[in-house]
Amino acid sequence: MTDEIGTVISTLDGPSPSNADFVINNGKLHRGQFVEMDYSEGTLIALVNDVIKTNRYFERADSVKEFESNGSAMSEQFPTAEWEYLIAKTKPLGVFSKGFVKRVTFPPSPGTRVRLASKENLQKFLNFDEKGLLIGEVDHHNLPVKLSLSSLLKKHLAILALSGGGKSYLVSVILEELLDRPKENGRIATIVLDPHGEYGNFALPCKDPSKKDYSSKTKLVKAANIRIGVPKLSVGVISGIVPGLTAPQKRDLGRILSQLKTQMKEGLGPFDLNDLKDAVFRDEAIKENSKGPLLGWLMSLHDLHIFGKTDNPSIPDLIKPGQLTIIDMSDTINLKKKQVIVSYFAQRIFSDRRKKKIPPFLMVLEEAHQFVPERAKAETAISRSIIRTIAREGRKFGASLCLVSQRPVQLDTTALSQCNTHIILRITNPYDLKHIGESSEGLDSKSVDMITSLRVGEALTVGEATHFPLFFKVRERKSAESKHEISLEKAAFDFEQENEERDSETAELL
Ligand SMILES: Nc1ncnc2c1ncn2[C@@H]1O[C@H](COP(=O)(O)OP(=O)(O)OP(=O)(O)O)[C@@H](O)[C@H]1O
Ligand SMILES: [Mg+2]
Known part of the structure; x- marks a missing residue:
């Protein structure tokens, strides 16, 4: 087949179910690409996680130095180019078998021919969806x-x-x-x-x-236009915003909120944080030592300038x-x-x-x-x-x-x-x-x-x-x-430009 690019080799630690190296004998391959190979239980898909060049001539530092000490490069003295190999290191990801993806639990054999993964297989393998969100492209696979x-x-x-x-x-x-x-x-x-x-x-x-x-x-x-309608607030929401409320404070606040909501329905209309604060202040059932902190919390919410009578x-x-x-x-x-x-x-x-x-x-x-x-x-x-x-x-x-x-x-x-x-x-x-x-x-x-x-x-x-x-x-x-x-240069230029225009307008007025 024309899309065959290499052959699985035997190394010290592989092929194993978790790594399989192969020598590239046709074309080029990049880190991050996917390859496939026939396997006892179907088609094995693997991810190339490294590509390494090797050459026997350059394995030993002492001999390279020795041979090149006369001033001429190794490549001029030996057919070094013929001994350069590309080795791809891969991580087997899974096996396609009868439409299902299974884990790899058994190594592929040394000598197995390796192909670039086909688009059809990759699409299925990576769970792509025709009607899905198009967010990019798999590099080198188009x-x-x-x-x-x-x-x-x-x-x-x-x-x-x-x-x-x-x-x-x-x-x-x-x-x-x-x-x-x-x-x-x-x-x-x-x-x-x-x-x-x-x-x-x-x-x-x-x-x-x-x-x-x-x-x-x-x-x-x-954000400046957002208003949170106080009548829509429940004690749960308030205690989410004010995490320090004690159980009795929550109970009191809940009671007062529901009183205000009843009054609202009876015709008094929507209320805001000030009304809630006043109601807490006037309420005689709350213990004094609870009322002070509660009013404090409500004041701190007031300072955020975000609460109103209705939601906006x-x-x-x-x-x-x-x-x-x-x-x-x-x-x-x-x-x-x-x-x-x-x-x-x-x-x-x-x-x-x-x-x-x-x-x-x-x-x-x-x-x-x-x-x-x-x-x-x-x-x-x-x-x-x-x-x-x-x-x-x-x-x-x-x-x-x-x-x-x-x-x-x-x-x-x-x-x-x-x-x-x-x-x-x-x-x-x-x-x-x-x-x-x-x-x-x-x-x-x-x-x-x-x-x-x-x-x-x-x-x-x-x-x-x-x-x-x-x-x-x-x-x-x-x-x-x-x-x-916009770039920093442009932002700086725009600033000066606007300042100069303003200055010249002011000078004209004077
Ligand atoms: N896929 C892309 N193609 C082209 N340009 C990109 C791409 N992704 C980011 N950039 C460019 O890189 C710059 C930074 O991108 P972006 O603002 O998305 O970074 P960010 O991670 O949101 O940064 P920050 O954490 O500071 O908000 C932008 O100028 C953007 O145009
Ligand atoms: Mg950002």
Whole structure:
């Protein structure tokens, strides 16, 4: 066959069920490619995790030095080129047998002919789906990476890379795929909690004809305009925001809230945090030593300037099939306020989804380590408990999470371990690498090594979505790049330019 590229060789430790080396006798092969070979129980698929060149002439340093001491190169004296071999090191991944993929438990034989894996086999092997999300291409195989909506998102996704590694770019590609999805294939709603305003461009009409306009399907909500309606708050939600409440305080607060809600229905209208504070202040049944701290907590909530009489925007308006909502928190520096926003939205949409009031959704959480931190007291990790809950229970209700972080070590292990697919982009920090090696199932040390050599735009997926670790190139985005992506030079130039224009306008006025 023409696509045969090599032959399995016998080495000190192989072939074995976990490694098989072969000599390449036809063409070229790259690390990360897939090969296949006939095997006693079907077709064995293996991942090339290294390619090595060897040459007997250059094995011994002393003889190379000796032969070249007369000034002429070895290659001029001997037919060295004829003795250069390419050896591919592979890790057998699985065996196709009668339409099923089985584990490799028996070694292939030395002498077995090796072929490049066929597209058909790879597609099936890697769990690709014709109707899935097109997020990239398998390098050197010219094979589109199309991942099924369920296998990628149902059991949650984590996207991990160092800063500038391409996380937001990949998220944008996924968002495009979700927005472009036809109704027949099943469309979910998407909400992005965006601390740095990296996705605002989706909501802007696009003037560049080479880019796709998603503004009609996108809603942008600025954190400054968000109001959480106090009458919609339950004691559960408040104690999520104020983790220090004692049981008697919760009881008192619950009683007062339900009194206010009754009065509201009787015609007094909606109430806000001030009304709640006054009611607590006036209430005679609360013990004094409980009332003071409770009022203190309510004051601290008041200082966040986020509570009002009604919800703005209303949740059912935000979460619609095939629609993207971006909660842009870039105008808020206060981390507590951001956590309150995340916590509130997460609680509301999860609870509404459980009651089937809203469609299945994906919630993308950028800078996830700030909202679901590993080591932080409950008071400084307000949003952690609800995110953990969605991570644990969400899949039963069609509530999916995508956690995005450049500090996986600081990300809560409980939440991260519930993410059944990890997409890893460039990471170089040894602590993060070690952590990823430990937390991503099925990742061997060779693949972990390869993560450091990934370039921006190259990624590795591990877990449910592809069944086996897969290196791929992220596809080009269709939407316009975020405004964050202008270069430092341009940002500095723009600043000076604007200042000069302002100065000359002022000079003219004088
Ligand atoms: N697949 C890709 N193809 C082309 N360019 C890319 C790709 N991925 C990322 N880039 C470029 O790399 C830069 C950084 O990407 P991005 O903003 O997505 O990184 P990030 O991981 O989100 O960083 P941060 O943690 O700082 O938010 C951007 O200029 C982006 O255009
Ligand atoms: Mg980013």
